[in-house]
Amino acid sequence: MAHVLGQNQYGKAENRIVRVHRDGIRHEIRDLNVSVALQGDFEDVHLTGSNANCLPTDTTKNTVYAFAREYGIESAEAFGITLARHFVDATAPVRSARIRIEEYTWNRISQDTGHSFVRDGGEVRTSEIGYDGESVQVVSGLRDLVVMNTTDSEFSGYLKDGYTTLREAYDRILATQVTARWAHGYRGRDGEAQPDWNRSYAQVRRHLLEAFAQTYSYSLQQTLHAMGTRVLDNRAEVDEVRLELPNKHHFLVDLSPFDLENDNEVYYAADRMYGLIEGTVHREGVTPVIPVA
Known part of the structure; x- marks a missing residue:
């Protein structure tokens, strides 16, 4: 046949x-x-x-x-x-x-900056409530919030050894997919008024984004600390912020084989091989309660 x-x-x-x-x-x-x-x-x-x-x-x-x-x-x-x-x-x-x-689609984080964006879609609001019969513990959060700065970021001066191949970058794309959780001081005791949870969420999210957009970044770790600090400085109801920031790398494409220059314009967006930066910022004297995921 x-x-x-x-x-x-x-x-x-x-x-x-x-x-x-x-x-x-x-x-x-x-x-x-x-x-x-x-x-x-x-x-x-x-x-x-x-x-x-x-x-x-x-x-x-x-x-x-x-x-x-x-x-x-x-x-x-x-x-x-x-x-x-x-x-x-x-x-x-x-x-x-x-x-x-x-x-x-990416939207501008603020009309005051020309290079900071937040991507549409995918963001999930989270909350975790604990109660032991005496007090309440509320941990709010979000995940899959993708943000990018197209400049005002560099990474240089790091440790180097025989296995280091990474080149120092003085003007790079900084992008990450934010997972954030924040613990409230509210304990639900008699006579204690609950915070306005929706307003608190919106304001914490705003401060996370503004800190990302307004921080000149020498490392993603520095940006993480600035984001957590910004929330604690502006939201009295929050005692602790924990952030997980995977570094979503963007690599310049070598267009020289085609006789084309690439002046920080065309990038390959890697969806794997990223570093994972994690950290907690909390008020002095407050015992952290948010577990490592």
């Missing part, structure tokens, strides 16, 4: 790319997940192993990053059209191209 090669395609899936437009002090971010799939005259690739008509998937990845630098990203739709047209028009064996793009 004869066998026939049916529908087939190939490409590069989920190319994570962050494009920072640095026209002036007010930056703009386009954060995309781009997948490329190509169809065409690829029978020999499957049937005989000849790669003569095969455009490497690595090339499609490089094209995505290079086009982001060369043409910018006005919209996901326009960027996808440009890519699809390129792959079909410039590569004879390619008959059709499908570009799938997911875009993650």
